[in-house]
Amino acid sequence: xxxxxxxxxxxxxxxxxxxxxxxxxxxxxxxxxxxxxxxxxxxxxxxxxxxxxxxxxxxxxxxxxxxxxxxxxxxxxxxxxxxxxxxxxxxxxxxxxxxxxxxxxxxxxxxxxxxxxxxxxxxxxxxxxxxxxxxxxxxxxxxxxxxxxxxxxxxxxxxxxxxxxxxxxxxxxxxxxxxxxxxxxxxxxxxxxxxxxxxxxxxxxxxxxxxxxxxxxxxxxxxxxxxxxxxxxxxxxxxxxxxxxxxxxxxxxxxxxxxxxxxxxxxxxxxxxxxxxxxxxxxxxxxxxxxxxxxxxxxxxxxxxxxxxxxxxxxxxxxxxxxxxxxxxxxxxxxxxxxxxxxxxxxxxxxxxxxxxxxxxxxxxxxxxxxxxxxxxxxxxxxxxxxx
Amino acid sequence: xxxxxxxxxxxxxxxxxxxxxxxxxxxxxxxxxxxxxxxxxxxxxxxxxxxxxxxxxxxxxxxxxxxxxxxxxxxxxxxxxxxxxxxxxxxxxxxxxxxxxxxxxxxxxxxxxxxxxxxxxxxxxxxxxxxxxxxxxxxxxxxxxxxxxxxxxxxxxxxxxxxxxxxxxxxxxxxxxxxxxxxxxxxxxxxxxxxxxxxxxxxxxxxxxxxxxxxxxxxxxxxxxxxxxxxxxxxxxxxxxxxxxxxxxxxxxxxxxxxxxxxxxxxxxxxxxxxxxxxxxxxxxxxxxxxxxxxxxxxxxxxxxxxxxxxxxxxxxxxxxxxxxxxxxxxxxxxxxxxxxxxxxxxxxxxxxxxxxxxxxxxxxxxxxxxxxxxxxxxxxxxxxxxxxxxxxxxxxxxxxxxxxxxxxxxxxxxxxxxxxxxxxxxxxxxxxxxxxxxxxxxxxxxxxxxxxxxxxxxxxxxxxxxxxxxxxxxxxxxxxxxxxxxxxxxxxxxxxxxxxxxxxxxxxxxxxxxxxxxxxxxxxxxxxxxxxxxxxxxxxxxxxxxxxxxx
Numbered sequence: 001x002x003x004x005x006x007x008x009x010x011x012x013x014x015x016x017x018x019x020x021x022x023x024x025x026x027x028x029x030x031x032x033x034x035x036x037x038x039x040x041x042x043x044x045x046x047x048x049x050x051x052x053x054x055x056x057x058x059x060x061x062x063x064x065x066x067x068x069x070x071x072x073x074x075x076x077x078x079x080x081x082x083x084x085x086x087x088x089x090x091x092x093x094x095x096x097x098x099x100x101x102x103x104x105x106x107x108x109x110x111x112x113x114x115x116x117x118x119x120x121x122x123x124x125x126x127x128x129x130x131x132x133x134x135x136x137x138x139x140x141x142x143x144x145x146x147x148x149x150x151x152x153x154x155x156x157x158x159x160x161x162x163x164x165x166x167x168x169x170x171x172x173x174x175x176x177x178x179x180x181x182x183x184x185x186x187x188x189x190x191x192x193x194x195x196x197x198x199x200x201x202x203x204x205x206x207x208x209x210x211x212x213x214x215x216x217x218x219x220x221x222x223x224x225x226x227x228x229x230x231x232x233x234x235x236x237x238x239x240x241x242x243x244x245x246x247x248x249x250x251x252x253x254x255x256x257x258x259x260x261x262x263x264x265x266x267x268x269x270x271x272x273x274x275x276x277x278x279x280x281x282x283x284x285x286x287x288x289x290x291x292x293x294x295x296x297x298x299x300x301x302x303x304x305x306x307x308x309x310x311x312x313x314x315x316x317x318x319x320x321x322x323x324x325x326x327x328x329x330x331x332x333x334x335x336x337x338x339x340x341x342x343x344x345x346x347x348x349x350x351x352x353x354x355x356x357x358x359x360x361x362x363x364x365x366x367x368x369x370x371x372x373x374x375x376x377x378x379x380x381x382x383x384x385x386x387x388x
Numbered sequence: 389x390x391x392x393x394x395x396x397x398x399x400x401x402x403x404x405x406x407x408x409x410x411x412x413x414x415x416x417x418x419x420x421x422x423x424x425x426x427x428x429x430x431x432x433x434x435x436x437x438x439x440x441x442x443x444x445x446x447x448x449x450x451x452x453x454x455x456x457x458x459x460x461x462x463x464x465x466x467x468x469x470x471x472x473x474x475x476x477x478x479x480x481x482x483x484x485x486x487x488x489x490x491x492x493x494x495x496x497x498x499x500x501x502x503x504x505x506x507x508x509x510x511x512x513x514x515x516x517x518x519x520x521x522x523x524x525x526x527x528x529x530x531x532x533x534x535x536x537x538x539x540x541x542x543x544x545x546x547x548x549x550x551x552x553x554x555x556x557x558x559x560x561x562x563x564x565x566x567x568x569x570x571x572x573x574x575x576x577x578x579x580x581x582x583x584x585x586x587x588x589x590x591x592x593x594x595x596x597x598x599x600x601x602x603x604x605x606x607x608x609x610x611x612x613x614x615x616x617x618x619x620x621x622x623x624x625x626x627x628x629x630x631x632x633x634x635x636x637x638x639x640x641x642x643x644x645x646x647x648x649x650x651x652x653x654x655x656x657x658x659x660x661x662x663x664x665x666x667x668x669x670x671x672x673x674x675x676x677x678x679x680x681x682x683x684x685x686x687x688x689x690x691x692x693x694x695x696x697x698x699x700x701x702x703x704x705x706x707x708x709x710x711x712x713x714x715x716x717x718x719x720x721x722x723x724x725x726x727x728x729x730x731x732x733x734x735x736x737x738x739x740x741x742x743x744x745x746x747x748x749x750x751x752x753x754x755x756x757x758x759x760x761x762x763x764x765x766x767x768x769x770x771x772x773x774x775x776x777x778x779x780x781x782x783x784x785x786x787x788x789x790x791x792x793x794x795x796x797x798x799x800x801x802x803x804x805x806x807x808x809x810x811x812x813x814x815x816x817x818x819x820x821x822x823x824x825x826x827x828x829x830x831x832x833x834x835x836x837x838x839x840x841x842x843x844x845x846x847x848x849x850x851x852x853x854x855x856x857x858x859x860x861x862x863x864x865x866x867x868x869x870x871x872x873x874x875x876x877x878x879x880x881x882x883x884x885x886x887x888x889x890x891x892x893x894x895x896x897x898x899x900x901x902x903x904x905x906x907x908x909x910x911x912x913x914x915x916x917x918x919x920x921x922x923x924x925x926x927x928x929x930x931x932x933x934x935x936x937x938x939x940x
C-alpha cells in the first residue's frame with residue numbers, strides 16, 4: 001500500500017490501538033487529512049499480542065483517571081464501532097503474600113477510593129471464593145475491583161480500522177516510517193517512509209515496541225526501551241474463573257478468556273531490545289507453569305495450548321510519554337505505555353489528538369510530557385504497579 | 389510371552405475391557421463407533437477422525453483431566469473416562485438444538501451485543517458454551533516425578549522409515565544418536581522396539597524446538613512429553629526432523645460429521661466398525677486403504693483421475709470407481725449415511741450409501757518442529773502445502789536442523805537418501821544442490837475453486853475444533869482482512885485445540901482463491917509452541933532444569 005496523497009495534516013506512525021484511536025479522535029474532531037502508517041499488518045505488534053486486561057487500580061491518580069475513562073469507552077465500544085469486543089467486567093484481584101505487599105495494596109485501595117472507585121481489600125476467604133481451587137495459604141489478602149475486566153483485543157482493532165477508514169483516514173499498511181523530515185529552518189515538515197516522502201506539520205509516534213527506535217532515528221530519544229514479554233494460553237475449558245488474578249510478588253497474572261483459555265504471563269527477566277524478535281522460550285513456559293500450578297494445583301493436568309511473546313515499551317517511571325517533544329514542535333509522543341497501552345488507549349489517545357491539534361491537554365506535563373526525561377531531574381511521580 | 393492382565397476402565401456407566409497396550413479409543417472402538425463429545429460452538433456431533441493424535445475428535449475426560457486424546461492415551465486399569473461437552477450425553481445432547489436454531493452460525497465479531505443490557509447474559513452463556521471439558525478436578529493433582537533431562541549430540545525426531553534409516557546410518561558411522569519416537573514400546577508391532585546402536589526414547593512427543601540464540605546458548609533445546617506425562621528436556625546440537633506426514637482433511641458440507649475420517653485412522657489399526665467405505669483419492673494413500681480394507685470398500689472417488697494401481701486393485705475387488713467427481717456433502721445426522729457427489733463432466737449428482745468416508749487424497753508434512761526451529765518454507769503445488777526448504781542432503785535453512793522423509797518433501801519427490809543425509813549431519817561442509825519444487829499441479833485448488841462457486845446450504849465447518857465456518861473466512865476477505873495471519877485472527881481458524889493442523893492448510897488454499905493471490909502471498913502460520921497441548925504440571929517440573937541455563 002502506498003499513501004494516496006503527499007500532504008497531510010498529521011501522520012501517525014503505528015496502526016496499533018493507540019495510533020488508530022488517535023486517528024479516530026482526529027477524524028471525529030474534523031481533521032481527516034490523516035495518514036496512519038505501519039510497517040507490518042494489523043495486530044502484528046503489541047495490540048495483537050496482549051492478554052486483553054483492562055483495569056483501574058493504580059497507585060497514581062492520573063493513571064486511575066485515564067483508565068476510568070478508558071473503561072467507559074470500552075463499555076460503549078460496541079455501540080460506537082459496531083463490533084463486539086466481549087468486554088467482560090469480571091474484576092481484577094491483586095494477591096498479597098506478605099504484610100508489606102498488603103500494605104502496598106492498601107495504598108492502591110486508598111488511591112482508588114479517593115477517585116470514587118469501590119476498590120476493596122478482601123481476605124483469604126473471599127479470595128478462595130473468587131479463585132476456585134487456590135492453594136491454601138497462598139495469599140494473605142487481596143485488592144479487588146469488580147468493574148475491572150478483560151476484552152478481546154482483535155475486534156477493537158477491526159472496529160477502529162473500519163471506523164477511521166469510513167471517516168476518510170488513510171491507513172497504509174506495510175509502509176514503514178523511516179525518519180522525520182525537516183525544512184531548511186529545522187522545523188518538522190514530514191516523514192520519509194519506505195514508500196517515499198509525505199509532508200505533514202505533525203507526526204505522532206505511536207509505534208509501540210518500536211517507538212523508542214523511531215524516536216532515536218529522528219534524534220528525539222526519550223528514555224523508553226522495548227523488552228520482550230512472554231505469555232501463554234492453556235487449552236479452553238468451561239468458565240471457572242471470573243477475575244483477572246495478579247500476584248504482587250512475582251507478577252504472575254492470568255485470566256480466563258471468553259473462549260475458555262487461561263491466558264497469562266509472569267515477570268521473569270525479559271529480553272531487552274527488539275532484535276531477537278518474538279520467539280517463546282522454554283524457560284518462560286516452565287516458570288509460568290510452575291507459578292500457575294503452585295497457586296492453583298488443580299491446573300496441573302491442564303495443557304498449555306500455545307505460547308507467544310510481544311514487546312513492552314517501558315519507561316523508567318512507569319508512566320507513558322504523551323505530548324509534544326520540546327525539541328521538535330509537531331512531533332508528538334504517544335508511547336512508553338509499558339504493558340498497558342491497550343488499557344489506556346481510548347483516553348490517552350484523546351490527549352494525543354489534542355496535542356496534534358494544538359488544543360490544551362489535561363494531563364500534568366510533569367508526569368506525562370517527554371520533557372520530563374530531558375532535564376537534569378526526572379519525574380516527580382511514578383507508577384509502580386507494573387503488573388498484569 | 390507372559391500374558392499381562394487385561395486392564396479395565398469405566399466409560400460413563402459401563403465397564404470396558406481392554407487389551408494390554410490398548411489406547412482408550414482402541415478399546416472403545418471394539419464396542420462400536422464411539423460418541424465422545426459435541427463440538428464447542430454449535431454442539432455438532434464429533435467423532436474420531438485421525439487416530440494419530442492430531443485431530444480433536446476423540447477427546448475425553450480421563451481421571452478428572454479434560455481434553456485427553458483417547459487415541460493416544462494408554463488404558464490403565466481403573467481409569468475413569470467420561471464424555472465431554474454434552475448434556476446429558478454426546479448421543480443425545482440438548483444443546484444440539486443450537487445447531488438447528490442457528491442454521492447459518494453466529495457472527496461473534498458483530499453479533500450478540502444488542503441490547504447492551506443483555507451483554508452480561510451473552511457473556512455468561514458464551515463462556516459456558518466455550519471451552520471443551522471442565523477444568524481439572526481438584527483431586528486430579530497427582531504428584532509428578534522429576535523431568536528427564538538429556539544431552540545429545542544428534543537427535544533424530546521420529547523413528548519411522550526415514551528416521552530409522554538415518555539413525556542407523558549415523559550409528560554405522562560411529563555416532564550414537566538419540567531417537568525420539570511418539571509411538572510407545574507397547575505399540576512395537578508398528579513402532580521400533582529398538583534400533584541397533586542408538587538411544588531410543590519411545591512414547592515421547594517432541595513439542596517445542598528452541599533454536600540456539602546468539603549470546604544465550606549454543607545448543608537447541610528440545611522439549612517433549614512422554615505417554616506418562618513426564619517432561620523431557622534434550623539439549624542437542626543437531627536435530628533431524630523425521631516426523632513423517634499425515635492425511636489432510638477436505639471441506640464439504642458435513643465434512644465434520646462422524647464417519648468422515650482420514651486414511652491415517654483407517655490404517656491405524658484401531659478396529660472401528662467402518663461398515664461400507666467410500667475412499668476419496670486416487671493415489672498411493674487410496675491404494676493403501678483399498679488394500680487394507682479390501683472388501684469393506686464400496687467405492688473409490690476422486691476429483692481428478694484415479695491412478696492405474698488403484699484402478700487395478702479396485703477392479704480385482706470389484707470396487708466401482710468414480711473419477712472426476714466432486715464431493716458435495718455427507719448425508720446423515722449423527723453419523724454418515726451416504727456421500728453425495730457430483731460429476732464434474734455434467735452428469736448431475738448421485739449418492740453412495742456408506743458408513744465411513746476415508747479421505748486419502750492428500751498427504752501433509754508433519755514438519756511443524758522444523759518451522760518452529762526457524763526453518764524456511766517452500767510451497768509445493770502438488771500437495772498444495774508448505775514443506776521445509778531443503779537441499780539434496782536434507783539441510784534446512786537453519787544450521788543444525790535437517791529434514792528427511794515425508795516431512796521433508798512430497799511423495800513424488802521423495803526425501804533425501806538416508807545415507808547422504810547422515811553424511812551431511814556429520815560433515816556440514818558437504819556441498820549439495822538445492823532441490824526443485826514438486827512440479828505436478830495439484831487437484832485441490834480446482835476443487836475448491838469449483839466449491840466456492842456452488843450455492844451452499846447448511847454449515848461448512850472449516851475448523852472443527854472451534855466450529856469456524858467457511859462463511860466467516862469469506863467475510864474476513866470481503867472486509868479487507870487479507871492473508872492467513874489476519875484471517876486466523878479475524879475468524880479464529882487455526883487457533884483451536886489441534887493448533888490448525890487440519891484447517892490451516894485448507895484455509896491457505898481457500899484464501900489464495902478468495903484473494904486471487906498465490907498461496908505464498910497469503911502467507912503461513914508458524915505453529916506456536918507447544919506442538920501438542922502439554923500439561924502445566926509436567927512443564928513445571930522443568931523449571932529448575934531450565935533456570936540454570938544462561939541469560940534471560
